[in-house]
Amino acid sequence: MLDLDRLPLSRKQLLSVGRATARINIWHGSVRSGKTVASLLAFVIAVAAAGPSGLIIICGRSLQTIERNVFEPLADPALFGPLSKHVHHTRGATTATILGRTVHLIGAADTRAEGRLRGLTAQLAYVDEATLVPEGFWTQLLARLSTPGARLLATTNPDSPRHWLKVGYLDRAHELDLRAWHFKLRDNPSLSPAYVAALSAEYVGLWRRRMIDGAWVVAEGAVYDMWDESRHVVTELPPMRRLLGVGIDYGTTNPFAAILLGLGADGRLYAVSEWRHDSRAAHRQMTDAQYSQAVRAWLDGLGAEPEWTFVDPSAASFHRQLWEDRHPGVAKAKNEVLDGIRSVSSALAAGLLLVHDSCAGLLAELPGYSWDPTATAQGEDRPIKANDHSVDALRYAVHSTAHEWRHLLPADHHQEVSDAAA
Structure with a gap:
């Protein structure tokens, strides 16, 4: 159904897909760097291999961002080939079907979203734009991934170097059952040189370091933008x-x-x-x-x-x-x-x-x-x-x-x- 050799993937993307077997797997880096495609491919493979026990969950800032960042790419034959025919979602619905499995969608705009996780048991979760969900929601989600072999897969653009995801997880990868992959704009082989040059020119200063180089630095608009x-x-x-x-x-x-x-x-x-x-x-x-x-x-x-x-x-x-x-x-x-x-x-x-x-x-x-x-x-x-x-x-x-x-x-x-x- 899915021939990886025929997909326009870089070696870094392919390696991340094959090695996303830790309890927590995070793809982070610049915009349009290929991290989302790699993470979604790893997620779909995990859905296909998932056992019958435990829920499968996709989380994001809102249902709208989940639809835009997850289901629109999954439905694109140019990205996922024949697999796109096995992804079904009705806009506005809180469930979807991927490879015949029911997937539950949860928007996490604020701390109240944590209550939507209480009482459930999950075996697989995907988090879109992880830095935008509340820390309490993330912590509760990890607690709910309690079946044997349960995994969390997440993507994010960089944020503040003191963000809880950076300090509490990425910086502690050696202490946790966590694997992370850092992507820069040049890591996406599907982008033309002209597009890369145009996108790079749109960002300057520290914002350029974050969105183009994928660095966890202070963004433009910071009062103390010289802080390092x-x-x-x-x-x-x-x-x-x-x-x-x-x-x-x-x-x-x-x-x-x-x-x-x-x-x-x-x-x-x-x-x-x-x-x-x-x-x-x-x-x-x-x-x-x-x-x-x-x-x-x-x-x-x-x-x-x-x-x-x-x-x-x-x-x-x-x-x-x-x-x-x-x-x-x-x-x-x-x-x-x-x-x-x-x-x-x-x-x-x-x-x-x-x-x-x-x-x-x-x-x-x-x-x-x-x-x-x-x-x-x-x-x-x-x-x-x-x-x-x-x-x-x-x-x-x-x-x-x-x-x-x-x-x-x-x-x-x-x-x-x-x-x-x-």
């Missing part, structure tokens, strides 16, 4: 010449974040440590007094006495609590958002500001901290107000102490920060 983990994250800290201050973003229902900023003996700034409390995740809210005590215990544990404590200006009651508890140098943080972003950006771009790898919340937020496209369309520069608690705490500490470190910048960055901090 390989350049800005350190595992060891030099001796601190000064502990300039702690920046605190106050939250009750939202996460509370504190970042300790130090000036190293090497003349560079360091996000030395972070303390966070997420009341939703912990199922426990804290009072101002408890937060104050927790911050003090964190700093005492580090043996740290910062010169200043910069607090979100809107947190008046917490500011008063810190002052009553005699935290050092309690002051309202400079909260000019754009000017603060310029200060942080200049320090990052100059290689002056580095982050210790223990600052998990900050490292998770920095790559995805993005400009609001709606505001941009209206001619405004405004970051999206989401997942920004640790980055705000960093901004408070960096911008509020700019007068202490701006002289360390190269000459071409110096005036920019001077203007921003004025």
Whole structure:
């Protein structure tokens, strides 16, 4: 029914199809790189070999994306030859038939989709655009693949280097029963050189690295588009010449974040440590007094006495609590958002500001901290107000102490920060 030698597949595609026998199999990389065709071929072969027990599932962001990304290619004789006649799906339906087997389709647009998986037992699952489904859904799906030899096959374009799929799975492939294949645009033998050149020309900068080279990097639109983990994250800290201050973003229902900023003996700034409390995740809210005590215990544990404590200006009651508890140098943080972003950006771009790898919340937020496209369309520069608690705490500490470190910048960055901090 299916002659692989007659299909326009690259050697990488063929190898991935034959070796997709792990519990988790992921094809990731650039747009139009051939990963979807290879993964679908592996899935169809798995359907043909599947036993009678357990469900077969296809998941995606929505039924519409499943139809577009899965069933339209499967129905194309140019891609799958005679096999396309054995794929039947009615648009809008939540089931399909592949090689005579019933396949269930599940859209996973938000965390509520996790409930659709509860109670079922699956033997085979295919996930389209895996980075777009909620992490909880993915975790629940893996738990439901409980029959002997059950497998998950998934495709995705790259996302943030701190995305849960990258950090929790791809980066841990050696620890898990997981195989992954990385595809670049040039890995698709069916594309003409003219098309490859045209598509490559449509993307620039970091977006080009993601969508053409298939790299897990920060996309265009990121506030700190100069952020590079390989350049800005350190595992060891030099001796601190000064502990300039702690920046605190106050939250009750939202996460509370504190970042300790130090000036190293090497003349560079360091996000030395972070303390966070997420009341939703912990199922426990804290009072101002408890937060104050927790911050003090964190700093005492580090043996740290910062010169200043910069607090979100809107947190008046917490500011008063810190002052009553005699935290050092309690002051309202400079909260000019754009000017603060310029200060942080200049320090990052100059290689002056580095982050210790223990600052998990900050490292998770920095790559995805993005400009609001709606505001941009209206001619405004405004970051999206989401997942920004640790980055705000960093901004408070960096911008509020700019007068202490701006002289360390190269000459071409110096005036920019001077203007921003004025």
